[in-house]
Amino acid sequence: MTEPPRRSRPPTQTGWQAATVVDVRRETARAKTFRLALERPGPFRAGQHYVVRLTAPDGYTASRSYSVASAPDDGGEIELTVELLEDGEVSGYLHEVVEPGDRLEVRGPVGGWFTWDAAEPALLVGGGSGVVPLMSMLRLARRRHREDLLRLVVSVRSPADLYYADELPGPEVRVIYSREVPPGEARPPGRLTAEDLHPAPERRSTTYLCGSAGFVEAAGRLLVDVGVPVERIRVERFGPSG
Amino acid sequence: MGRPTRGFFGRGRRPAGDRLPPGQYDTGADWPVLSAEVTPRLDTAGWTFTVDGLVEQPTTWTWDEIHALAPSSYFGDIHCVTTWSKLDVNFGGVSVDTLLDVAHPRPEAHFVLARSHTGYTTNLPLADVTGGKAWVVWDYEGRPLPAEHGGPARLLVPHLYFWKSAKWVSGLALLAEDTPGFWEVNGYHDRGDPWLEQRYQGD
Numbered sequence: 001m002t003e004p005p006r007r008s009r010p011p012t013q014t015g016w017q018a019a020t021v022v023d024v025r026r027e028t029a030r031a032k033t034f035r036l037a038l039e040r041p042g043p044f045r046a047g048q049h050y051v052v053r054l055t056a057p058d059g060y061t062a063s064r065s066y067s068v069a070s071a072p073d074d075g076g077e078i079e080l081t082v083e084l085l086e087d088g089e090v091s092g093y094l095h096e097v098v099e100p101g102d103r104l105e106v107r108g109p110v111g112g113w114f115t116w117d118a119a120e121p122a123l124l125v126g127g128g129s130g131v132v133p134l135m136s137m138l139r140l141a142r143r144r145h146r147e148d149l150l151r152l153v154v155s156v157r158s159p160a161d162l163y164y165a166d167e168l169p170g171p172e173v174r175v176i177y178s179r180e181v182p183p184g185e186a187r188p189p190g191r192l193t194a195e196d197l198h199p200a201p202e203r204r205s206t207t208y209l210c211g212s213a214g215f216v217e218a219a220g221r222l223l224v225d226v227g228v229p230v231e232r233i234r235v236e237r238f239g240p241s242g
Numbered sequence: 243m244g245r246p247t248r249g250f251f252g253r254g255r256r257p258a259g260d261r262l263p264p265g266q267y268d269t270g271a272d273w274p275v276l277s278a279e280v281t282p283r284l285d286t287a288g289w290t291f292t293v294d295g296l297v298e299q300p301t302t303w304t305w306d307e308i309h310a311l312a313p314s315s316y317f318g319d320i321h322c323v324t325t326w327s328k329l330d331v332n333f334g335g336v337s338v339d340t341l342l343d344v345a346h347p348r349p350e351a352h353f354v355l356a357r358s359h360t361g362y363t364t365n366l367p368l369a370d371v372t373g374g375k376a377w378v379v380w381d382y383e384g385r386p387l388p389a390e391h392g393g394p395a396r397l398l399v400p401h402l403y404f405w406k407s408a409k410w411v412s413g414l415a416l417l418a419e420d421t422p423g424f425w426e427v428n429g430y431h432d433r434g435d436p437w438l439e440q441r442y443q444g445d
Contacts, residue, residue, distance in 0.1 A: 015444075016244065055244045056252040062420035063265055063325055089252070089267065097249040105244050110442065112428035113278050219391060220280035231361065233280050 016053065019106045020076065021098055027163045031129065032095055033069060033081045036106065041076030044068060045115040046136040047208065047236075050080060050108030054093055064090040067132040067210075067236075069164075071139035077235065081163060083238075085127040085186045114208060118144045123201040123228075124152040125219050127192075128210025130238055131163050134210060138173070147172045151201070155192045155215065192219055200226045210236040261319060262327055263285050263436035269326035275390045276324060278424070279360045282410055286394050289359075291378060293341050295415035296351035301344050305394070308378065311336045314379055316398060321436040323403040333387075335379030335397050336413070338371045351416035355423060356397050356408040363423035365432060366399065368416065375401055378411060388390075403434035403441070 046068075070079035084095045098104070116122050116137045124134040131154050141150045149199040152173045152237035156162045158180035164229050168175065176196050181189050187196075192215075201207060207228055209219055223233055255267070262268060286305040294300040303311075314337040321327045347368065354371055357363045370376065377398040380387050387393035392409030399406045405425050426432050431440040439445060 023353065053244065054247040054252075056250055057246045058252075060252040061244070061265060062250075062252060062255075062267065065324060089255070093247075093250050102248055104247060107442075110429060113424070156308040209280070212371060213390065216275075217281055224280065230280050235277065235279055237274075237276050 002100045007043075016105050016107045019078075019104050020219050021100050021102045021104065022082070023100060024098065027081060028161055028220070030084045030085075030161075031081055031163055033079050034094065034098065035070075035077055035079045036104065037109035038106070038197045042109075044072055044078070044109035045112075045117060046072055047115040047133045048111045049133070050078065050106045052080070052090060052094070053105040053107065054090060055105065055145075062089050066107070067136070067177045069132045069139075071136060071143050073140070073143060078159060081129070081132045081135075114210070114234050116140070116206070117209065118146050118149060119200060121149045121205040122151075123197075123205055123207040124150060125155075125192075125209045126205065127155045127215030127219065128157070128161060129163070130209075130211030130215065130236070132210075133236060135164055135168075137208070141172075142170075150186070153192070153196060155196075155211075155219075192222060197222060197226055200228060201232075203232070205232065208236075209217070209233055209240060213237050220223060227241050235240045243300050256347070260360050261329060263321055264439050266321055266325055266327040266436065269328050272326075273328060273391065274322065274324070274326055276322065276405075277362075277390075277409055279362065281390050282360050283389065284359055284394055284410060289385070290392055290413075291341075291411065292413035293345035293354075293416070294413065295340075295417055298346040298348060299344060301341070303341075308336060308395075309380075311340050314340065314377060315381075316379070316400060318400055320400050320407070322440050323405060323434065323436075327436075332383050333377065333379040334384070335377045335380030335395065335398070337374065338376040338378065338397075339374065341378065342372060344401050345416075347416050353405040353417045353420045355415045355417055355421050356406075356411055357413050357415065358410040359412045360409050360410055362408055362410070364397075364406050365421055365423045365426055366402070366406055367420070367433065369415070370399060370402060370406075370433070375399065377422065401435070403431075403436050405430065422445045 018039040021037040025033045044227040049067045066080040069081045096221045159182040292302040315334040379398045380395040397408040397411040399437045
């Protein structure tokens with residue numbers, strides 16, 4: 001981690017606002033994407049997240065943060081991809097109950113560190129659902145025709161676990177399968193290795209690493225071993241906070 | 243209170259009495275790992291902890307020296323801004339009071355900026371790290387604090403959201419003015435009281 005910026009803070013959070021669900025798409029057996037139209041749309045940066053708050057009739061609330069998967073310049077709407085967690089109070093509700101037309105409360109954007117503005121080269125490394133904020137970055141790069149700045153390495157257990165499977169493929173994207181590979185895949189199934197991260201990113205590049213705590217620990221060690229300076233690695237860990 | 247969300251009744255809520263701050267849930271046996279950087283591999287042989295800034299006696303302790311101070315422990319709850327809380331946890335280390343007794347803050351010191359070996363920083367009012375409210379800890383449940391949770395040693399300020407409890411802590415600078423740290427620059431609250439839900443700037 002580098003010295004934190006001492007300059008201005010990002011704009012103050014705008015408080016809670018209503019968002020209308022305009023589309024629900026299934027990504028995998030355990031992940032859905034919710035497209036939300038915000039009552040008060042505002043700018044966000046690729047890599048940021050929103051907090052979703054649910055309120056029960058007696059006033060009890062439950063809130064969770066979800067990364068935005070859509071690109072920042074995508075109109076006044078945002079897409080959140082939500083993994084269904086075991087006993088996930090919020091993810092379970094979103095998966096089982098929510099349909100287009102429903103209204104949710106959201107707050108954001110949140111997070112000013114794990115962000116990329118398509119200005120500097122970056123290596124993106126995601127495990128499983130950790131691809132979500134990286135997808136926002138990839139979509140931003142493609143919209144701006146700056147795919148040359150990015151390299152995305154995604155690790156999933158099997159082809160059935162890959163989010164955005166139709167949209168991901170491209171010369172800047174590499175998918176690693178740890179347990180089961182699709183037909184025609186030359187690399188045998190196996191965990192991410194240093195080889196998968198070659199070539200090491202140039203020194204001015206920033207590496208964005210996102211996934212479960214276990215994935216991030218393992219991939220972080222690999223990145224350091226292949227020579228990526230720790231201060232050039234930004235990490236987002238997806239915890240079991242369903 | 244916002245209007246109810248269609249079809250949401252909070253079936254998953256666990257009875258935790260009045261121990262959970264608003265908007266928090268009990269994570270049970272889990273201890274989620276959240277940090278913005280790669281877990282550093284720190285060797286206790288070269289580890290140091292420094293108190294400097296507005297103090298009469300800027301002081302640096304080695305691993306052995308800080309262990310020679312009077313031990314102090316915390317048993318209670320911790321609360322993360324990402325909405326999990328963990329109840330009845332036990333940490334061992336040294337009270338920040340003990341460290342400040344040696345360094346002796348000057349009267350004009352009103353804030354601290356905690357810093358980590360990774361470059362992470364977080365700001366706190368001095369009053370939130372004195373009076374038995376804050377520790378530098380290296381034991382968790384009687385065992386060495388794991389690296390992913392901030393080991394070899396982290397700050398512990400359990401009455402505030404847990405990002406204030408800087409992992410891999412390397413020192414405290416005493417300051418006259420509040421100086422936002424890493425997450426505070428990035429939109430999070432300067433104080434972070436979970437009971438007041440001070441999550442983001444403006445809360």
